[in-house]
Amino acid sequence: MNPLSIVVRTVCDLFAWFMIVFGVNVLVHGYMTPGGGFQGGAITATFMAFLLVAYGGRKVLGWAKNALYDLFEEIGLLAFLLLALWGFPNSFFYNSFVKPFVGGEGMIVPECGTIALMSIAVGLEVVGALSLIILTMFRGIRMFQGSSLEMEIGHDR
Amino acid sequence: MKKTLFVVAAILLGALVLGAADNVHPFGDPGKAPMDDFFLADSLPNRSAENIVTAVVFDYRGFDTIGEAAVLFTALCSISVLFREGRKK
Amino acid sequence: MIANAPFFLVGLLFLAGLVTIFMEKNLIKIAIAIGIISSAVNLFLVALGYRAGGTIPIHYLAGEGTVMVLPTPQAMTLTAIVIALATTALLLSIIILLYRHYGTLNVDEIRRLRG
Numbered sequence A: 001m002n003p004l005s006i007v008v009r010t011v012c013d014l015f016a017w018f019m020i021v022f023g024v025n026v027l028v029h030g031y032m033t034p035g036g037g038f039q040g041g042a043i044t045a046t047f048m049a050f051l052l053v054a055y056g057g058r059k060v061l062g063w064a065k066n067a068l069y070d071l072f073e074e075i076g077l078l079a080f081l082l083l084a085l086w087g088f089p090n091s092f093f094y095n096s097f098v099k100p101f102v103g104g105e106g107m108i109v110p111e112c113g114t115i116a117l118m119s120i121a122v123g124l125e126v127v128g129a130l131s132l133i134i135l136t137m138f139r140g141i142r143m144f145q146g147s148s149l150e151m152e153i154g155h156d157r
Numbered sequence B: 001m002k003k004t005l006f007v008v009a010a011i012l013l014g015a016l017v018l019g020a021a022d023n024v025h026p027f028g029d030p031g032k033a034p035m036d037d038f039f040l041a042d043s044l045p046n047r048s049a050e051n052i053v054t055a056v057v058f059d060y061r062g063f064d065t066i067g068e069a070a071v072l073f074t075a076l077c078s079i080s081v082l083f084r085e086g087r088k089k
Numbered sequence C: 001m002i003a004n005a006p007f008f009l010v011g012l013l014f015l016a017g018l019v020t021i022f023m024e025k026n027l028i029k030i031a032i033a034i035g036i037i038s039s040a041v042n043l044f045l046v047a048l049g050y051r052a053g054g055t056i057p058i059h060y061l062a063g064e065g066t067v068m069v070l071p072t073p074q075a076m077t078l079t080a081i082v083i084a085l086a087t088t089a090l091l092l093s094i095i096i097l098l099y100r101h102y103g104t105l106n107v108d109e110i111r112r113l114r115g
Helices: A006-028 A037-055 A057-063 A066-084 A114-140 A142-146 B002-022 B034-047 B052-060 B062-082 C005-023 C027-047 C072-102 C107-112
Strands: none
Touching: A006 A037, A006 A114, A037 A057, A037 A114, A037 C072, A057 A114, A066 A114, A066 B062, A114 A142, A114 B052, A114 B062, A114 C072, B002 C005, B034 B052, B034 C072, B052 B062, B052 C072, B062 C072, C005 C027, C027 C072, C072 C107
Protein backbone atom coordinates (compact mmCIF):
# COMPACT_ATOMS: atom_id res chain seq x y z
CA MET A 1 0.00 0.00 0.00
CA ASN A 2 1.16 3.51 -0.73
CA PRO A 3 0.96 6.34 1.78
CA LEU A 4 -1.95 8.72 1.48
CA SER A 5 -1.76 12.42 0.65
CA ILE A 6 -0.01 15.19 2.60
CA VAL A 7 -3.18 16.29 4.42
CA VAL A 8 -3.75 12.88 6.01
CA ARG A 9 -0.09 12.54 6.94
CA THR A 10 -0.05 15.93 8.70
CA VAL A 11 -3.17 15.14 10.71
CA CYS A 12 -1.62 11.82 11.71
CA ASP A 13 1.54 13.58 12.89
CA LEU A 14 -0.50 15.89 15.07
CA PHE A 15 -2.91 13.44 16.64
CA ALA A 16 -1.40 9.98 16.86
CA TRP A 17 0.90 10.61 19.84
CA PHE A 18 -1.79 12.59 21.65
CA MET A 19 -4.07 9.57 21.50
CA ILE A 20 -1.61 7.49 23.50
CA VAL A 21 -1.50 10.10 26.28
CA PHE A 22 -5.30 10.35 26.38
CA GLY A 23 -5.73 6.57 26.43
CA VAL A 24 -3.27 6.11 29.29
CA ASN A 25 -5.07 8.88 31.22
CA VAL A 26 -8.40 7.07 30.90
CA LEU A 27 -6.70 3.78 31.87
CA VAL A 28 -4.84 4.90 34.99
CA HIS A 29 -7.66 6.95 36.52
CA GLY A 30 -9.99 3.98 36.24
CA TYR A 31 -10.72 3.69 39.91
CA MET A 32 -12.31 7.11 40.41
CA THR A 33 -13.63 8.33 37.06
CA PRO A 34 -15.65 6.42 34.45
CA GLY A 35 -13.21 4.31 32.47
CA GLY A 36 -10.85 1.56 33.42
CA GLY A 37 -8.81 -1.16 31.84
CA PHE A 38 -10.85 -2.17 28.81
CA GLN A 39 -11.90 1.27 27.69
CA GLY A 40 -8.44 2.83 28.01
CA GLY A 41 -6.80 -0.11 26.26
CA ALA A 42 -9.12 0.18 23.27
CA ILE A 43 -8.36 3.90 22.92
CA THR A 44 -4.60 3.29 23.02
CA ALA A 45 -4.79 0.53 20.41
CA THR A 46 -6.17 2.86 17.73
CA PHE A 47 -2.67 4.34 17.47
CA MET A 48 -1.53 1.37 15.40
CA ALA A 49 -4.57 1.53 13.11
CA PHE A 50 -4.08 5.24 12.50
CA LEU A 51 -0.42 4.80 11.53
CA LEU A 52 -1.27 1.92 9.23
CA VAL A 53 -3.90 3.87 7.32
CA ALA A 54 -1.87 7.06 6.90
CA TYR A 55 1.62 5.79 6.16
CA GLY A 56 1.07 2.62 4.16
CA GLY A 57 1.99 -0.95 4.82
CA ARG A 58 5.60 -1.02 3.66
CA LYS A 59 6.87 1.54 6.20
CA VAL A 60 4.85 0.48 9.22
CA LEU A 61 5.49 -3.26 8.94
CA GLY A 62 9.20 -2.62 8.86
CA TRP A 63 9.04 -0.35 11.89
CA ALA A 64 6.67 -2.17 14.25
CA LYS A 65 8.22 -5.01 16.22
CA ASN A 66 6.08 -8.02 17.05
CA ALA A 67 8.07 -8.95 20.16
CA LEU A 68 7.18 -5.76 22.04
CA TYR A 69 3.41 -6.28 21.84
CA ASP A 70 3.85 -9.96 22.70
CA LEU A 71 5.67 -8.85 25.86
CA PHE A 72 2.85 -6.43 26.76
CA GLU A 73 0.24 -9.12 26.49
CA GLU A 74 2.10 -11.79 28.44
CA ILE A 75 3.06 -9.45 31.30
CA GLY A 76 -0.53 -8.19 31.53
CA LEU A 77 -2.06 -11.65 31.85
CA LEU A 78 0.54 -12.90 34.35
CA ALA A 79 0.20 -9.80 36.54
CA PHE A 80 -3.58 -10.17 36.57
CA LEU A 81 -3.40 -13.79 37.72
CA LEU A 82 -0.81 -12.95 40.38
CA LEU A 83 -2.94 -10.11 41.78
CA ALA A 84 -5.97 -12.38 41.88
CA LEU A 85 -4.13 -14.97 43.95
CA TRP A 86 -2.87 -12.36 46.41
CA GLY A 87 -5.94 -12.43 48.62
CA PHE A 88 -5.91 -16.20 48.83
CA PRO A 89 -6.03 -16.56 52.64
CA ASN A 90 -9.36 -14.71 52.82
CA SER A 91 -11.19 -15.47 49.57
CA PHE A 92 -10.23 -15.47 45.92
CA PHE A 93 -10.57 -11.85 44.83
CA TYR A 94 -10.28 -10.07 48.18
CA ASN A 95 -9.24 -6.47 47.97
CA SER A 96 -6.00 -6.30 49.94
CA PHE A 97 -3.81 -3.22 50.59
CA VAL A 98 -6.95 -1.53 51.85
CA LYS A 99 -7.46 0.35 55.03
CA PRO A 100 -11.13 0.96 55.75
CA PHE A 101 -12.33 4.26 54.40
CA VAL A 102 -11.66 6.79 57.15
CA GLY A 103 -12.64 9.86 55.19
CA GLY A 104 -11.15 12.82 57.00
CA GLU A 105 -10.16 16.23 55.74
CA GLY A 106 -7.37 16.66 53.24
CA MET A 107 -8.13 13.35 51.53
CA ILE A 108 -7.78 14.14 47.85
CA VAL A 109 -7.09 10.74 46.37
CA PRO A 110 -9.20 7.86 47.69
CA GLU A 111 -7.40 4.63 48.42
CA CYS A 112 -8.42 1.67 46.45
CA GLY A 113 -6.28 -1.39 46.92
CA THR A 114 -5.81 -3.98 44.23
CA ILE A 115 -8.64 -2.71 41.97
CA ALA A 116 -6.43 0.02 40.44
CA LEU A 117 -3.52 -2.38 39.86
CA MET A 118 -5.78 -4.98 38.26
CA SER A 119 -7.19 -2.48 35.79
CA ILE A 120 -3.67 -1.43 34.72
CA ALA A 121 -2.77 -5.10 34.09
CA VAL A 122 -5.88 -5.69 31.99
CA GLY A 123 -5.22 -2.49 30.04
CA LEU A 124 -1.71 -3.68 29.12
CA GLU A 125 -3.13 -6.96 27.87
CA VAL A 126 -5.81 -5.31 25.74
CA VAL A 127 -3.28 -2.94 24.08
CA GLY A 128 -0.99 -5.81 23.11
CA ALA A 129 -3.77 -8.08 21.83
CA LEU A 130 -5.56 -5.47 19.69
CA SER A 131 -2.38 -4.11 18.10
CA LEU A 132 -1.24 -7.63 17.20
CA ILE A 133 -4.65 -8.45 15.68
CA ILE A 134 -4.46 -5.40 13.39
CA LEU A 135 -0.87 -6.13 12.32
CA THR A 136 -1.50 -9.82 11.63
CA MET A 137 -4.62 -9.17 9.56
CA PHE A 138 -2.72 -6.64 7.48
CA ARG A 139 0.15 -9.01 6.82
CA GLY A 140 -2.35 -11.59 5.62
CA ILE A 141 -3.74 -9.49 2.77
CA ARG A 142 -0.33 -8.62 1.38
CA MET A 143 -0.69 -11.04 -1.50
CA PHE A 144 -2.86 -8.47 -3.26
CA GLN A 145 0.21 -6.47 -4.29
CA GLY A 146 -0.48 -6.94 -7.98
CA SER A 147 -3.95 -5.37 -7.91
CA SER A 148 -4.47 -2.10 -9.72
CA LEU A 149 -4.27 1.12 -7.77
CA GLU A 150 -5.93 3.43 -10.31
CA MET A 151 -9.35 2.90 -8.75
CA GLU A 152 -8.33 4.27 -5.34
CA ILE A 153 -8.33 8.04 -4.75
CA GLY A 154 -6.35 10.05 -2.25
CA HIS A 155 -2.85 8.67 -2.91
CA ASP A 156 0.02 11.02 -3.37
CA ARG A 157 2.90 9.05 -4.80
CA MET B 1 -44.43 -15.95 -4.84
CA LYS B 2 -41.33 -16.16 -2.68
CA LYS B 3 -41.13 -12.39 -2.30
CA THR B 4 -44.66 -12.08 -0.90
CA LEU B 5 -44.01 -14.94 1.52
CA PHE B 6 -40.87 -13.16 2.74
CA VAL B 7 -42.73 -9.87 3.23
CA VAL B 8 -45.55 -11.50 5.20
CA ALA B 9 -43.09 -13.37 7.42
CA ALA B 10 -41.08 -10.17 8.01
CA ILE B 11 -44.20 -8.26 9.09
CA LEU B 12 -45.17 -11.07 11.47
CA LEU B 13 -41.65 -11.18 12.93
CA GLY B 14 -41.70 -7.41 13.33
CA ALA B 15 -44.96 -7.44 15.24
CA LEU B 16 -43.69 -10.15 17.57
CA VAL B 17 -40.33 -8.45 18.28
CA LEU B 18 -41.83 -5.00 18.89
CA GLY B 19 -44.61 -6.38 21.05
CA ALA B 20 -42.08 -8.27 23.17
CA ALA B 21 -39.78 -5.26 23.54
CA ASP B 22 -42.59 -3.10 24.90
CA ASN B 23 -43.81 -5.60 27.46
CA VAL B 24 -40.76 -5.52 29.73
CA HIS B 25 -41.14 -3.47 32.91
CA PRO B 26 -41.95 0.26 32.31
CA PHE B 27 -38.91 2.37 31.60
CA GLY B 28 -37.36 3.80 34.78
CA ASP B 29 -38.90 1.44 37.31
CA PRO B 30 -37.09 -1.87 37.60
CA GLY B 31 -38.94 -3.04 40.70
CA LYS B 32 -37.01 -4.85 43.38
CA ALA B 33 -33.25 -5.28 42.86
CA PRO B 34 -31.78 -6.77 46.06
CA MET B 35 -28.35 -7.68 44.68
CA ASP B 36 -27.66 -4.21 43.29
CA ASP B 37 -28.82 -2.53 46.50
CA PHE B 38 -26.35 -4.70 48.39
CA PHE B 39 -23.57 -3.68 45.99
CA LEU B 40 -24.40 0.01 46.35
CA ALA B 41 -24.48 -0.12 50.15
CA ASP B 42 -21.52 -2.40 50.75
CA SER B 43 -18.80 -1.08 48.43
CA LEU B 44 -17.75 1.99 50.41
CA PRO B 45 -17.45 0.67 53.97
CA ASN B 46 -16.02 -2.77 53.28
CA ARG B 47 -14.19 -2.58 49.95
CA SER B 48 -13.36 1.16 49.90
CA ALA B 49 -14.14 1.56 46.22
CA GLU B 50 -15.44 4.81 44.75
CA ASN B 51 -16.28 3.62 41.24
CA ILE B 52 -18.93 0.96 41.77
CA VAL B 53 -18.93 -0.27 38.15
CA THR B 54 -15.18 -0.98 38.33
CA ALA B 55 -15.68 -2.68 41.70
CA VAL B 56 -18.36 -4.95 40.21
CA VAL B 57 -16.17 -5.84 37.22
CA PHE B 58 -12.97 -6.54 39.14
CA ASP B 59 -14.00 -7.44 42.67
CA TYR B 60 -17.50 -8.85 43.04
CA ARG B 61 -17.55 -10.54 39.60
CA GLY B 62 -13.89 -11.18 38.98
CA PHE B 63 -14.28 -14.61 37.37
CA ASP B 64 -16.12 -13.14 34.38
CA THR B 65 -13.15 -10.83 33.78
CA ILE B 66 -10.74 -13.77 33.74
CA GLY B 67 -12.93 -15.47 31.13
CA GLU B 68 -13.00 -12.35 28.99
CA ALA B 69 -9.21 -11.96 29.05
CA ALA B 70 -8.97 -15.61 27.97
CA VAL B 71 -11.34 -14.95 25.06
CA LEU B 72 -9.14 -12.10 23.81
CA PHE B 73 -6.04 -14.29 23.98
CA THR B 74 -7.79 -17.15 22.14
CA ALA B 75 -8.94 -14.84 19.34
CA LEU B 76 -5.37 -13.63 18.82
CA CYS B 77 -4.06 -17.22 18.67
CA SER B 78 -6.66 -18.36 16.13
CA ILE B 79 -6.07 -15.36 13.83
CA SER B 80 -2.34 -16.14 13.85
CA VAL B 81 -3.11 -19.71 12.84
CA LEU B 82 -5.42 -18.67 9.98
CA PHE B 83 -2.84 -16.43 8.32
CA ARG B 84 0.12 -18.75 8.38
CA GLU B 85 2.23 -18.92 5.21
CA GLY B 86 2.92 -22.33 3.78
CA ARG B 87 6.28 -23.66 2.75
CA LYS B 88 7.27 -22.72 -0.79
CA LYS B 89 8.28 -25.77 -2.75
CA MET C 1 -45.69 3.40 23.80
CA ILE C 2 -44.05 6.82 23.96
CA ALA C 3 -42.93 6.25 27.53
CA ASN C 4 -41.16 3.01 26.51
CA ALA C 5 -39.29 4.68 23.64
CA PRO C 6 -35.82 3.12 24.26
CA PHE C 7 -37.21 -0.43 24.13
CA PHE C 8 -39.11 0.41 20.95
CA LEU C 9 -35.88 1.66 19.35
CA VAL C 10 -34.09 -1.55 20.37
CA GLY C 11 -36.77 -3.58 18.61
CA LEU C 12 -36.45 -1.52 15.41
CA LEU C 13 -32.65 -1.85 15.30
CA PHE C 14 -32.81 -5.60 15.88
CA LEU C 15 -35.37 -5.99 13.12
CA ALA C 16 -33.29 -3.95 10.65
CA GLY C 17 -30.23 -6.13 11.25
CA LEU C 18 -32.19 -9.38 11.00
CA VAL C 19 -33.95 -8.50 7.72
CA THR C 20 -30.61 -7.45 6.21
CA ILE C 21 -29.07 -10.82 7.03
CA PHE C 22 -31.87 -12.60 5.20
CA MET C 23 -32.07 -10.38 2.15
CA GLU C 24 -28.52 -9.39 1.25
CA LYS C 25 -26.16 -11.09 -1.12
CA ASN C 26 -22.83 -9.46 -0.28
CA LEU C 27 -20.78 -10.98 2.53
CA ILE C 28 -19.46 -7.67 3.93
CA LYS C 29 -22.99 -6.30 4.32
CA ILE C 30 -23.97 -9.41 6.28
CA ALA C 31 -21.02 -8.81 8.64
CA ILE C 32 -22.13 -5.18 9.15
CA ALA C 33 -25.67 -6.36 9.99
CA ILE C 34 -24.28 -8.70 12.66
CA GLY C 35 -22.61 -5.64 14.23
CA ILE C 36 -25.92 -3.77 14.22
CA ILE C 37 -27.59 -6.65 16.09
CA SER C 38 -24.80 -6.55 18.72
CA SER C 39 -25.34 -2.82 19.23
CA ALA C 40 -29.09 -3.28 19.67
CA VAL C 41 -28.64 -5.94 22.36
CA ASN C 42 -26.05 -3.88 24.29
CA LEU C 43 -28.39 -0.88 24.26
CA PHE C 44 -31.18 -3.07 25.63
CA LEU C 45 -28.95 -4.28 28.45
CA VAL C 46 -28.02 -0.77 29.56
CA ALA C 47 -31.57 0.59 29.27
CA LEU C 48 -32.87 -2.14 31.56
CA GLY C 49 -31.09 -0.77 34.60
CA TYR C 50 -32.35 2.79 34.75
CA ARG C 51 -34.05 4.27 37.79
CA ALA C 52 -36.07 7.42 37.23
CA GLY C 53 -34.13 10.41 38.61
CA GLY C 54 -31.00 8.39 39.31
CA THR C 55 -27.39 9.56 39.03
CA ILE C 56 -24.05 8.06 38.05
CA PRO C 57 -22.92 5.25 40.42
CA ILE C 58 -19.71 6.92 41.56
CA HIS C 59 -19.62 8.05 45.13
CA TYR C 60 -17.84 11.36 44.98
CA LEU C 61 -19.40 12.59 41.71
CA ALA C 62 -22.95 12.10 42.95
CA GLY C 63 -23.98 13.93 46.08
CA GLU C 64 -25.13 12.58 49.41
CA GLY C 65 -28.36 10.68 49.67
CA THR C 66 -29.32 10.40 46.01
CA VAL C 67 -30.73 7.45 44.14
CA MET C 68 -28.23 5.65 41.91
CA VAL C 69 -28.86 3.57 38.80
CA LEU C 70 -28.11 -0.16 38.85
CA PRO C 71 -24.41 -0.89 38.18
CA THR C 72 -24.60 -4.58 37.23
CA PRO C 73 -25.99 -4.30 33.64
CA GLN C 74 -23.24 -1.81 32.79
CA ALA C 75 -20.57 -4.27 33.91
CA MET C 76 -22.17 -7.03 31.81
CA THR C 77 -22.23 -4.76 28.75
CA LEU C 78 -18.47 -4.16 29.00
CA THR C 79 -17.79 -7.87 28.78
CA ALA C 80 -20.27 -8.32 25.92
CA ILE C 81 -18.68 -5.58 23.81
CA VAL C 82 -15.19 -7.06 24.12
CA ILE C 83 -16.39 -10.55 23.20
CA ALA C 84 -18.25 -9.17 20.16
CA LEU C 85 -15.01 -7.50 19.07
CA ALA C 86 -13.15 -10.82 19.11
CA THR C 87 -15.96 -12.49 17.13
CA THR C 88 -15.95 -9.74 14.48
CA ALA C 89 -12.18 -10.02 14.01
CA LEU C 90 -12.44 -13.77 13.33
CA LEU C 91 -15.43 -13.26 11.00
CA LEU C 92 -13.57 -10.74 8.86
CA SER C 93 -10.50 -13.00 8.68
CA ILE C 94 -12.63 -15.86 7.35
CA ILE C 95 -14.16 -13.53 4.74
CA ILE C 96 -10.64 -12.60 3.56
CA LEU C 97 -9.76 -16.29 3.15
CA LEU C 98 -13.01 -16.96 1.26
CA TYR C 99 -12.27 -14.18 -1.20
CA ARG C 100 -8.77 -15.50 -1.76
CA HIS C 101 -10.11 -18.99 -2.52
CA TYR C 102 -13.21 -18.31 -4.62
CA GLY C 103 -12.53 -14.90 -6.20
CA THR C 104 -16.01 -13.51 -5.51
CA LEU C 105 -18.01 -12.19 -2.56
CA ASN C 106 -21.50 -13.15 -3.75
CA VAL C 107 -23.24 -15.75 -1.58
CA ASP C 108 -25.14 -17.39 -4.45
CA GLU C 109 -22.02 -17.98 -6.55
CA ILE C 110 -20.03 -19.35 -3.64
CA ARG C 111 -22.75 -21.88 -3.04
CA ARG C 112 -22.62 -22.97 -6.69
CA LEU C 113 -18.86 -23.41 -7.05
CA ARG C 114 -17.35 -26.36 -5.29
CA GLY C 115 -13.77 -26.33 -4.07
